[in-house]
Amino acid sequence: MGKLYLTHLGGLNVYCCTKCRAHLANKEEIISKQFQGRSGKAYLFASVVNVCLGDPEDRVFNSGEYNVRDVICLACLSIIGWRYEKSYEETQAYKEGKYIVEKAKILKCK
Template sequence: MGLIFLESLPGPKIFKCKCCNAHSASHEDIVSKDFVGRFGRAYLFKTVVNISLGPNEERQLLSGLHTVNDIYCSCCQQILGWRYEKAYEESQKYKEGKYILEKARLLKEGW
């Protein structure tokens, strides 16, 4: 196994992996706080860091059929949420390329 290089985010409000404290996202990159994941409330982000993506998978979500990739912490491999690869309904296209992080899988720093 090689070295793991983690990106540190600047700014006062950071979301971190609950298991290993690796930085995951900045408060500034939140698109919406009105989402639901597998484990309860979730946030939609423009960008996230220190993640690895699982394979493409078609998933029927509350908002319709989407192609998604599960997101894993690149440090501890804890599942954090998913990435929207493709939305099939026109009204859901804004989600493509964005990330869901589940609140239950995150810690807040600087709040």
């Protein structure tokens, strides 16, 4: 594996990967904390950094069917959540391009 160049976020409210502590997002990017991930609570983020995306696939959630991609930490390759690519329900279209990150996969950087 080559050398990784990770983005370093500034400010006091940065969330990191629980496994490798790579910076993932600023608190200001949180749109909602009222989401459900695969294994519990999850946050909806407008944007995250230091991630790569899995292949697109259709998944059915409580709120409808979506085309999503897994969101993977670039530094340790943990799956931390998913990104909504396309909503098949018009009312849920605001989620498109946004990121769900499992609460258990992130923590506040110290």
